[in-house]
Amino acid sequence: MRKQLNGYIKLYRQMLNWGWYQDVNTKVVFLHLLLTANFKDTEWQGISVKRGDVVTSLSHLANELNLSVQNVRTALNHLRSTGEITSRSHSKFTIISILKYNEYQADSTTDNNEPTNSQQTDNFQTASDQQQRKNDNNDNNYNKEKNVLEDRSRKVLNSYNTYCLSFEREYWLNKTAVRYLSVIELMYPSFNYDRYFQRVEDSDFLSGRNGRWIIGKCASLDWLLNPANLKKVVNGQYDNK
Numbered sequence: 001m002r003k004q005l006n007g008y009i010k011l012y013r014q015m016l017n018w019g020w021y022q023d024v025n026t027k028v029v030f031l032h033l034l035l036t037a038n039f040k041d042t043e044w045q046g047i048s049v050k051r052g053d054v055v056t057s058l059s060h061l062a063n064e065l066n067l068s069v070q071n072v073r074t075a076l077n078h079l080r081s082t083g084e085i086t087s088r089s090h091s092k093f094t095i096i097s098i099l100k101y102n103e104y105q106a107d108s109t110t111d112n113n114e115p116t117n118s119q120q121t122d123n124f125q126t127a128s129d130q131q132q133r134k135n136d137n138n139d140n141n142y143n144k145e146k147n148v149l150e151d152r153s154r155k156v157l158n159s160y161n162t163y164c165l166s167f168e169r170e171y172w173l174n175k176t177a178v179r180y181l182s183v184i185e186l187m188y189p190s191f192n193y194d195r196y197f198q199r200v201e202d203s204d205f206l207s208g209r210n211g212r213w214i215i216g217k218c219a220s221l222d223w224l225l226n227p228a229n230l231k232k233v234v235n236g237q238y239d240n241k
Contacts, residue, residue, distance in 0.1 A: 149181070180227060
């Protein structure tokens with residue numbers, strides 16, 4: 001449903017601190033909804049459309065905003081997650097409700113401009129705080145995972161350099177080797193790397209002592225951490241006969 005658009009809407013500068021302000025698609029979709037929302041209750045095709053409601057569809061919004069349908073869907077999901085909108089679907093259209101539209105667009109005079117501005121500020125600040133907490137949690141989870149990977153890599157390197165004395169010393173693991181460690185963790189929870197690398201060192205074949213490998217150019221650490229090769233070592237395929 002497209003009505004004649006005229007007049008104006010209120011938009012507070014505090015929106016600059018809104019959690020979705022830096023997300024261009026979400027910001028554009030929300031501003032578009034504010035601009036196109038009903039400014040009074042009405043009826044349309046026998047359906048009640050309230051003040052702050054927008055009758056539309058994903059494809060219609062996508063065409064109006066020159067975005068993909070997936071972009072619009074993601075933006076609407078963002079707005080639902082932080083309480084800006086709700087929506088209800090019908091067979092051929094969707095009604096999107098801006099939850100705090102009356103607060104955003106409250107009629108006011110000079111005497112009550114300050115409270116209305118304060119309400120708008122609080123609304124966007126709350127959404128901003130929610131998004132910031134979500135970002136902080138994501139950062140904390142990333143840092144925890146990064147610390148776990150770094151700690152695991154240090155332990156593996158220390159074990160390798162301690163027990164594999166016939167091999168060249170290693171000082172870091174490349175990205176492929178780090179990924180291998182995660183796979184090994186799934187295959188063998190609490191895997192004993194000390195015992196593993198001691199077994200590697202004891203193997204005349206893997207260490208190069210039987211002449212199959214060049215001394216000092218033995219099986220590389222990447223090769224030893226490859227889950228397929230590690231499984232063969234664990235199963236005793238390279239033990240001395």
